[in-house]
Amino acid sequence: MINLVGKLQDIQEEFGYLKRDKLDEISRELKIPLARIYSLATFYSSFSLTPPAKHSITVCTGTACYIKGAGEIVERIIEKLGITPGETTDDNKFKLETVNCLGACALAPLVTIDGNYYGNMTPEKIIEALETYL
Ligand code: FES
Structure with missing residues (x-):
């Protein structure tokens, strides 16, 4: 799970939010269901699923x-x-x-x-x- 949180943090830092295609990649790479990744992403308020506003x-x-x-x-x-x-x-x-x-x-x-x-x-x-x- 620590590996997953770290990967989500990397995506958040690079793009300003958790891009769907990147979450798909992680799901395949770590063999973790996408629903579980979303569950984790929505648990932490530091993650965003939408692009940052201007x-x-x-x-x-x-x-x-x-x-x-x-x-x-x-x-x-x-x-x-x-x-x-x-x-x-x-x-x-x-x-x-x-x-x-x-x-x-x-x-x-x-x-x-x-x-x-x-x-x-x-x-x-x-x-x-x-x-x-x-
Ligand atoms: S209550 Fe402290 S800045 Fe608003």
């Missing part, structure tokens, strides 16, 4: 951010992009995620887009910020 949006929904309106910010993003946390837009342009704390609570509510910090975010400002990435 832009990654992370909304902090930790306590400090939540009480300052992070929930409304998430709702605006859902309305604007049509995806919920954990999903990627159909054109693969945006992925939305939520986290429990980004470690900069003084900036609450806080959002990052491609690692850039947007502090003191509001439902209005998130739309402006997103439009710079469209």
